[in-house]
Amino acid sequence: MILRKATFSELHVIWDILQEAIxxxxxxxSEQWQNGYPxxxxxxxxxxxxxxxxxxxxxxxxxxxxxxxxxEPAYNDIKGKWLxxxxxxxxxxxxxxxxxxxxSVATYLFKLIxxxxxxxxxxxxxxxxxxxxxxxxxxxEKLSYTYCGEIFFSGAPRKAYEKxxxxx
Numbered sequence: 123m124i125l126r127k128a129t130f131s132e133l134h135v136i137w138d139i140l141q142e143a144i145x146x147x148x149x150x151x152s153e154q155w156q157n158g159y160p161x162x163x164x165x166x167x168x169x170x171x172x173x174x175x176x177x178x179x180x181x182x183x184x185x186x187x188x189x190x191x192x193x194e195p196a197y198n199d200i201k202g203k204w205l206x207x208x209x210x211x212x213x214x215x216x217x218x219x220x221x222x223x224x225x226s227v228a229t230y231l232f233k234l235i236x237x238x239x240x241x242x243x244x245x246x247x248x249x250x251x252x253x254x255x256x257x258x259x260x261x262x263e264k265l266s267y268t269y270c271g272e273i274f275f276s277g278a279p280r281k282a283y284e285k286x287x288x289x290x
Contacts, residue, residue, distance in 0.1 A: 123177055123178065123179045123184075123227075123230065123234075124177070124178050125175055125176070125177050125178075125231070125234040125235070125238065126175065126176060126178065127172065127174065127175055127176075128168070128169050128174035128175060128176045128183075128186070129169070130166075130169055132176060132183055133162070133165055133166060133169060135183045136165050136174065136176065136183065136186045137162050137165055139183065139184075139185070139186050139217045139218065139219050140160055140165065140186065140215065140217050142217070142219065142220045143155065143217035143218070144156070144160075146220075147252075147255070150254070150255075150256075151254070152252060152254045152255060153252070153254075154251075154252035154254065154255055160215050164215070165186075168188045168215070173188040173189060173190050173214075174186070174188060175187050175188070175189050175235075177218075177227065177230075177231050177234070179222075183219070184218060184219045184221065184222045184227060185216075185217065185218040185219065185222070185227050185228065185231050186215065186216070186217050186218075187213055187214070187215060187216045187217075187231060187235065188212075188213070188214040188215045189211060189212075189213055189235060189238065190211065190212040190213075190214065191209075191211055191242060191244060192212070194212040194248065196250075196273050196274060196275050197212070197248055197250075197273055197282070199273065199274070200270060200271045200272065200273050200282055201271045201272040201273075202270045202271015202272060202282065203270060203271060204248070204270050204282075204284055205246070205268055205270060205284045205286055206245075206246045206284065206286055208245065208246050209244050209245075209246065210244065210246035210247065210248045210284070211235070211238075211239050211242075211244050211246070211247050211248070212247075212248050212249070213232075213235060213247060213248075213249045216228060216231065216258070218231070228257075228258075228261055229261055229264065229265065232261065232265050233265075235247065236285075236287050239287055240287060245286060245287045245288075246284060246285070246286055246287070247267075247284065247285045247287065248282065248283070248284045249262060249267065249282075249283045249284075250273050250275070250280040250281060250282045250283070251280060251281055251283075252278075252280060252281070253279065253280070253281055259281065262283045265285065266285060267283040267284065267285045268283060268284055268285065269281060269282070269283055270282045270283060270284050
């Protein structure tokens with residue numbers, strides 16, 4: 123499996139994977155991703171800005187994440203405290219194909235993102251998720267992300283996590 127930047131030719135495959143994740147969140151009884159976000163334009167914007175990454179297995183896209191080497195304005199106002207004030211990477215819109223559900227692909231994706239961060243000499247990853255996104259919270263805890271407090275997107279509270287990576 124390899125992690126690489128997505129291309130516009132993959133937009134529809136990425137959107138299909140995100141739609142599967144949106145439906146899964148709905149089936150789980152979550153309000154996360156049930157208001158028209160993310161959408162196809164979100165993916166287009168991610169690709170345009172260089173944020174869109176895909177996980178490829180045997181030439182097939184099996185997972186997606188927006189990986190942002192930069193500032194997330196919502197993270198400036200946290201109810202709590204981040205572990206660091208250093209440069210950081212933000213991960214948004216993580217989704218795996220239904221064809222690989224239950225195979226720890228999201229966990230593997232996070233590990234590859236950590237490697238990408240080390241290559242770029244950025245040693246902090248910040249992530250947020252909905253309070254009811256139990257699968258994501260379990261992944262973050264399993265990978266030793268630290269709960270740092272709450273941030274707000276569109277007025278809604280989100281759980282905020284950070285992991286400081288070793289490898290300097």
